[in-house]
Amino acid sequence: MMKRLFLLVCLIVFYGVITVPASRYLLDRPVALKLGYTPSSEAIKLVVGDQKLLLAESLVIKVLFYFGSLVEKSMNRVDIPPEYYGMFKTLKTAVMLDPYNQDAYYFAQAAFTWEVGHAEDVNKMLIYGMEYRDWDMLLPFFVGFNAAYFLKDYEMAAIYTRRAAEISGSDLLTNLTARYFYEANHDQMGIAFLKQREENTKDQGMKSLYRLRRESLEAAQALQRSLERFVEKFGHQPEKIDRLVEEGMISHLPDDPYGGEFYLDSHGKVRSTSNFSFTRGADAVQDGQ
Amino acid sequence: MNAIEATGLKKVFRGKKMQRVEALKEVTFSLSKGEVFGFLGPNGAGKSTTIKVLTGQIRASSGEAFLWGQPVSHPSSRQNLGYLPENPSFPDTLTASDYLRFVGKVFSLPQGELQGKITSVLSRLELDTTMKRPIRGFSKGMVQRLGLAQALLADPDLLILDEPMSGLDPLGRALVKDLISELRQKGKTIFFSTHITADVEQVCDRVGIIVGGRLQCVEPVEELLQEGLSGYRIYYRKDGTMCELPAAREDFPREMETLLSQGIEVDRVEPQRRDLETFFLETVERARYEN
Amino acid sequence: MVHTLFVARLTLNALGRDRVLHTLLGVSLVLLCLVPAFSLFSMRQVQELAVTLVLSCHALLLIFLAIFLGSSTLWRDLERRHTSLILGLPLSRSHYLLGRFFGVGLFLLLFSLCYALLAVIAVSVSATFYEADRPVIWMNLLAALGGDLLKAWLLAAVAFLFSTFSTSLFLPLFGTLAIYSAGSASQEVYEYLNSDFSSQISAGVRWLAEIFYWILPNLTLFDLKTQAVYSLPLDIPALIYPFIYGFVYTSLVLWGAEFFLSRRDLV
Numbered sequence: 015m016m017k018r019l020f021l022l023v024c025l026i027v028f029y030g031v032i033t034v035p036a037s038r039y040l041l042d043r044p045v046a047l048k049l050g051y052t053p054s055s056e057a058i059k060l061v062v063g064d065q066k067l068l069l070a071e072s073l074v075i076k077v078l079f080y081f082g083s084l085v086e087k088s089m090n091r092v093d094i095p096p097e098y099y100g101m102f103k104t105l106k107t108a109v110m111l112d113p114y115n116q117d118a119y120y121f122a123q124a125a126f127t128w129e130v131g132h133a134e135d136v137n138k139m140l141i142y143g144m145e146y147r148d149w150d151m152l153l154p155f156f157v158g159f160n161a162a163y164f165l166k167d168y169e170m171a172a173i174y175t176r177r178a179a180e181i182s183g184s185d186l187l188t189n190l191t192a193r194y195f196y197e198a199n200h201d202q203m204g205i206a207f208l209k210q211r212e213e214n215t216k217d218q219g220m221k222s223l224y225r226l227r228r229e230s231l232e233a234a235q236a237l238q239r240s241l242e243r244f245v246e247k248f249g250h251q252p253e254k255i256d257r258l259v260e261e262g263m264i265s266h267l268p269d270d271p272y273g274g275e276f277y278l279d280s281h282g283k284v285r286s287t288s289n290f291s292f293t294r295g296a297d298a299v300q301d302g303q
Numbered sequence: 304m305n306a307i308e309a310t311g312l313k314k315v316f317r318g319k320k321m322q323r324v325e326a327l328k329e330v331t332f333s334l335s336k337g338e339v340f341g342f343l344g345p346n347g348a349g350k351s352t353t354i355k356v357l358t359g360q361i362r363a364s365s366g367e368a369f370l371w372g373q374p375v376s377h378p379s380s381r382q383n384l385g386y387l388p389e390n391p392s393f394p395d396t397l398t399a400s401d402y403l404r405f406v407g408k409v410f411s412l413p414q415g416e417l418q419g420k421i422t423s424v425l426s427r428l429e430l431d432t433t434m435k436r437p438i439r440g441f442s443k444g445m446v447q448r449l450g451l452a453q454a455l456l457a458d459p460d461l462l463i464l465d466e467p468m469s470g471l472d473p474l475g476r477a478l479v480k481d482l483i484s485e486l487r488q489k490g491k492t493i494f495f496s497t498h499i500t501a502d503v504e505q506v507c508d509r510v511g512i513i514v515g516g517r518l519q520c521v522e523p524v525e526e527l528l529q530e531g532l533s534g535y536r537i538y539y540r541k542d543g544t545m546c547e548l549p550a551a552r553e554d555f556p557r558e559m560e561t562l563l564s565q566g567i568e569v570d571r572v573e574p575q576r577r578d579l580e581t582f583f584l585e586t587v588e589r590a591r592y593e594n
Numbered sequence: 595m596v597h598t599l600f601v602a603r604l605t606l607n608a609l610g611r612d613r614v615l616h617t618l619l620g621v622s623l624v625l626l627c628l629v630p631a632f633s634l635f636s637m638r639q640v641q642e643l644a645v646t647l648v649l650s651c652h653a654l655l656l657i658f659l660a661i662f663l664g665s666s667t668l669w670r671d672l673e674r675r676h677t678s679l680i681l682g683l684p685l686s687r688s689h690y691l692l693g694r695f696f697g698v699g700l701f702l703l704l705f706s707l708c709y710a711l712l713a714v715i716a717v718s719v720s721a722t723f724y725e726a727d728r729p730v731i732w733m734n735l736l737a738a739l740g741g742d743l744l745k746a747w748l749l750a751a752v753a754f755l756f757s758t759f760s761t762s763l764f765l766p767l768f769g770t771l772a773i774y775s776a777g778s779a780s781q782e783v784y785e786y787l788n789s790d791f792s793s794q795i796s797a798g799v800r801w802l803a804e805i806f807y808w809i810l811p812n813l814t815l816f817d818l819k820t821q822a823v824y825s826l827p828l829d830i831p832a833l834i835y836p837f838i839y840g841f842v843y844t845s846l847v848l849w850g851a852e853f854f855l856s857r858r859d860l861v
């Protein structure tokens with residue numbers, strides 16, 4: 015009896031000793047591993063039968079969740095570049111399984127345009143979705159915006175904003191945006207879009223994603239303005255970004271919500287060490303692709 | 304050292320909804336080496352329960368039991384025991400020889416002798432032709448025989464058999480009785496439960512009768528039969544015809560004398576006894592009446 | 595201890611003759627033969643898909659076997675009173691239990707080994723159809739199969755535990771299934787609850803979830819599929835943790851099973 019009790023105590027101690035570090039280890043796994051591998055939609059369709067919608071939803075939720083945890087804990091943790099790719103691919107699989115899945119499209123727009131610069135891919139996905147969600151004015155609206163803002167393809171932007179206007183019936187908003195696309199400067203256009211989305215999105219995760227992006231754009235814009243004032247006054251570029259504060263062009267250097275620090279690049283443009291992205295180095299990979 | 308030693312065994316089964324079944328109320332007995340003990344009792348008397356306690360299948364609520372001096376809770380108490388449960392049931396995808404091989408190994412029989420022992424015990428129980436067949440296809444009697452075979456395989460000194468004759472045809476019953484007599488000759492100790500008093504009469508040294516979870520009596524069979532002698536029946540020939548004359552135990556010598564003095568040829572004399580069956584029925588009656 | 599081996603051998607012997615299992619083995623063989631054909635459905639990720647299919651089939655079959663055999667082995671012995679014969683021998687209950695468990699475990703191992711062999715062939719064939727960016731790392735594939743095996747052992751032990759105190763087959767069967775799904779999800783739930791996403795969830799629920807997280811088996815640990823499919827480097831902890839964790843957890847569960855079995859009346 016004593017021997018058994020002793021064994022039990024030993025086992026419980028071992029369990030405690032192993033389970034805590036094991037749990038730590040799992041928590042610290044790269045997101046790519048947490049996300050797992052999703053086979054192509056063709057293959058999944060063969061196997062899951064009538065559970066396609068459920069599976070699609072679970073894939074989307076998975077991506078949303080891991081993207082969310084990425085945003086929060088963000089900063090230094092993430093070091094494997096392909097996870098954006100993995101997440102986008104997972105989403106793509108999800109919409110292949112369930113082309114009506116709203117979350118997938120909205121999230122792709124929120125996460126993969128600015129963050130990763132996949133505007134073109136996102137547009138393809140949105141255009142695919144439009145065939146199904148033909149009542150949804152937001153999809154063409156997104157496409158129009160992406161075309162104007164990221165791809166500088168104003169013709170395409172015009173086509174899709176018109177389509178958004180047709181669907182929504184009341185074309186006030188879309189007309190407004192369409193005009194913006196032509197008239198406003200680049201940053202204003204972005205900020206306006208982000209504001210609009212921030213106000214109209216219910217999902218907290220996506221909302222914060224838009225907010226973060228808007229804040230960083232606004233910060234950069236404010237800096238850019240003060241920089242322009244500096245050049246006007248002194249007739250030359252400041253050597254360092256701190257000069258803007260020293261000369262009273264701006265009260266303080268704004269924080270980069272992505273955790274980086276602002277600096278001036280060799281062309282005198284305001285940039286941040288974070289590159290306005292959670293994945294340092296991700297851009298480099300994309301450039302290489 | 305006694306083969307079986309049971310003192311004050313009690314067993315209470317607790318069912319659902321707080322039901323209590325007192326299966327054993329008081330069972331105390333012991334069995335010395337070389338004895339053959341018949342355990343009689345009506346259905347539901349507690350025979351199987353007693354046997355399960357003795358073989359460590361269930362734990363007594365109170366009291367203790369020993370086999371060869373070892374407490375029954377310990378597996379080593381069964382090292383020198385052959386046990387046949389009631390209605391044995393085997394893992395039925397196996398063959399008879401597979402299972403017996405396993406039993407032999409658990410009893411640590413030497414590898415070399417194992418096959419020989421298996422063959423001999425199977426042929427003793429007339430199962431040798433079915434050795435290689437899965438047990439699934441066995442008839443009820445064949446399963447019972449196999450149960451006996453596995454109990455006998457290691458040639459243990461103590462056998463506890465729960466209704467060894469159940470499910471057997473008359474040939475099988477005779478076989479088992481022969482077997483028990485043979486084992487008794489070899490000095491083995493045997494404890495078996497049964498409903499059939501005739502079996503006990505023929506092979507047992509002692510009989511115990513359990514009714515309602517209480518061991519009512521333990522008696523030597525020989526004495527019981529002696530005590531039960533009520534008288535004789537005398538058969539004789541008179542004028543070529545067969546006549547019979549009943550005589551009470553105390554009248555018998557006188558009657559005989561009279562007959563012989565008349566010059567009558569006595570054909571045969573049969574003792575008239577109250578047999579075990581009557582004794583059993585009386586015991587059960589009395590026990591039920593007392594409760 | 596030799597008694598344990600005898601029981602294990604008896605178990606293996608009986609399982610080897612079980613027709614249900616023969617059917618299952620046949621099914622897995624057919625599935626494996628279909629893998630190269632199926633994997634062609636993926637245009638560019640032929641090899642990745644083949645590995646996924648192979649691993650998923652393996653996990654599914656193994657978990658089915660573990661739950662089915664784990665639940666039915668002890669249960670059948672108790673239900674059909676095989677125990678009254680087997681435990682009427684000079685054999686202790688713990689040896690019997692361990693023997694039965696090792697028998698089932700060994701069967702799962704043998705199944706897994708055969709499967710692994712065929713899987714390697716199936717994946718090699720598929721890999722010739724389209725050259726993947728990264729070649730298969732066979733070690734990873736084997737590690738992923740091994741992870742599934744460890745998981746199956748753990749689940750079989752859980753099923754054993756349930757059948758030591760249950761008189762019906764439902765509890766071990768569905769209890770283990772429930773533990774399996776809960777254990778597979780627990781890590782994700784835990785991470786979710788530890789993120790700001792879940793701020794609206796009440797403290798009581800969190801607390802409860804936390805307790806479950808530490809008590810339930812964490813099956814995420816055994817999942818090495820992603821590394822195998824993408825041929826990602828496998829670090830040492832990814833191999834060591836499942837091994838030790840699986841061993842300790844399985845032992846604990848078996849301890850519990852022994853505890854209940856030794857107190858059970860075999861009627």
Ligand SMILES: Nc1ncnc2c1ncn2[C@@H]1O[C@H](COP(=O)(O)OP(=O)(O)OP(=O)(O)O)[C@@H](O)[C@H]1O
Nearest residue numbers: 316324326344345346347348349350351352353861
């Ligand atoms: N598991 C159990 N739960 C509740 N009661 C039980 C259990 N097993 C036996 N009993 C009860 O214990 C009593 C004795 O049963 P036992 O099987 O020992 O009888 P038996 O003498 O062997 O009868 P039979 O001649 O019919 O075999 C019976 O009243 C029975 O109902």
Ligand SMILES: [Mg+2]
Nearest residue numbers: 350351352389
């Ligand atoms: Mg009985």
